[in-house]
Amino acid sequence: DAGVTQSPTHLIKTRGQHVTLRCSPISGHKSVSWYQQVLGQGPQFIFQYYEKEERGRGNFPDRFSARQFPNYSSELNVNALLLGDSALYLCASSLWTAFNSGANVLTFGAGSRLTVL
């Protein structure tokens, strides 16, 4: 089985532009969550989606948005890019939403590395 796939793997944008990142979950997983990992830091939770509905949100500005499609894939959109948005963006899929359940293991993709110039 394919793991969690993310695209693109690398991209370069300039300030003020918009970016869309994509994530395909493991087959059978209905929940997708997104994370921002700035160089030298741990990942920070951005969003969680389950059955196309937002189920959790981290402390990120409204420039960040996401959606989930009927096939459970997901997009993360970032508008009006800032230099500080340069980071590795990680997607994880899981069976359901509970982060604290030992039975609900998160499987991460390798990430999309965004550089904003």
Add this chain to the structure above:
Amino acid sequence: AQSVTQLDSHVSVSEGTPVLLRCNYSSSYSPSLFWYVQHPNKGLQLLLKYTSAATLVKGINGFEAEFKKSETSFHLTKPSAHMSDAAEYFCVVTPYDKIIFGKGTRLHILP
């Protein structure tokens, strides 16, 4: 509020010697705690998890961690380091609808 603190940003050990990566947590109730590993250019991989069962948790690749409520700690250990263990390690605490990562500890293995 829940939080997690990884006490060392870098740890260096010689191959074949024990590994200790330290993590303290803050939680208003009994937490779920996890350790993840991140190898360069790869996604995060779950090493082990504590979810209120046995306090000594065994994970993959010979790693284990002990939940100590009195010390609010969840330190990661391995008896004998291998070169392939060189990576970034993250301690994680999970409130129900959120997930909080520590800042990470980079483990260096010296030959």
